[in-house]
Amino acid sequence: MTTTAPALLQIEQLSKSFGGVKAVQGVSFAVQAGELLAMIGPNGAGKTTTFNMVGGQLAPDSGRVLLDGEDIAGLAPRHVWRKGVGRTFQIAQTFASFTVLENVQMALLSADRRLWQFWPRAASHRRADALALLDGVGMAQQAERACSELAYGDIKRVELAMALAHAPKLLLMDEPTAGMAPAERVALMQLTRRIARERQMGVLFTEHSMDVVFGQADRVAVLVRGKLLAEGTPQQIRDDERVQQAYLGTGLVLEKHA
């Protein structure tokens, strides 16, 4: 008899309302280790709400968020983070004057649960590990530059390295490519995909640009008005008439063929 390994992330029947608005209703899907799952849907579909229930920013009204089989629904964000769920954040303006290396060293300090008052020591903290993380995203050569001097696409790569500092099992990326040029968008998600494969890390991301979704995601979950409309490979989603209908009139076109 063969037993199937549980998914890295399994969300089951998640629901959340805000007053009378049913933002998410009975949504279930899974993310496997090493794969990229894109969550898409028209505006107001419930993507951010779902995302925040996985990250701990919102507690669901009902349903489960299983990480390696353990229910983490309703845990505070820092506890969810400790369990191995990472999230990419923008480099705060305050830290833009610090070097690329220093920013990653700070992320490592935080992963090691050192307090910010240890900052004077950050310069010596796990320098080699920080460089290795930067090497993984192709930014080691720029380690000594201030983040404020970097091109936008490079900042995104540093933010990715920072998110990897605590070696998450699952990485949440909320519109990771917003504001990027098309070629940069694809490059960032190709890099993310390679890292996800190497580390066997799952990635759940929300995305509006269809070139990224259909070119880079392994699977796609489509939310419409709080419900899961469809889930499958990019090809299955592209060919799904219900998805086509859902996007009618939104200005987005799902091409039938890549």
Ligand SMILES: Nc1ncnc2c1ncn2[C@@H]1O[C@H](COP(=O)(O)OP(=O)(O)OP(=O)(O)O)[C@@H](O)[C@H]1O
């Ligand atoms: N804090 C809140 N209070 C009240 N209503 C909310 C709140 N957050 C979300 N909603 C509502 O829940 C529904 C789903 O919103 P959500 O932000 O999750 O959608 P989305 O798919 O992320 O949309 P977008 O693509 O526009 O970001 C919307 O009707 C929204 O107005």
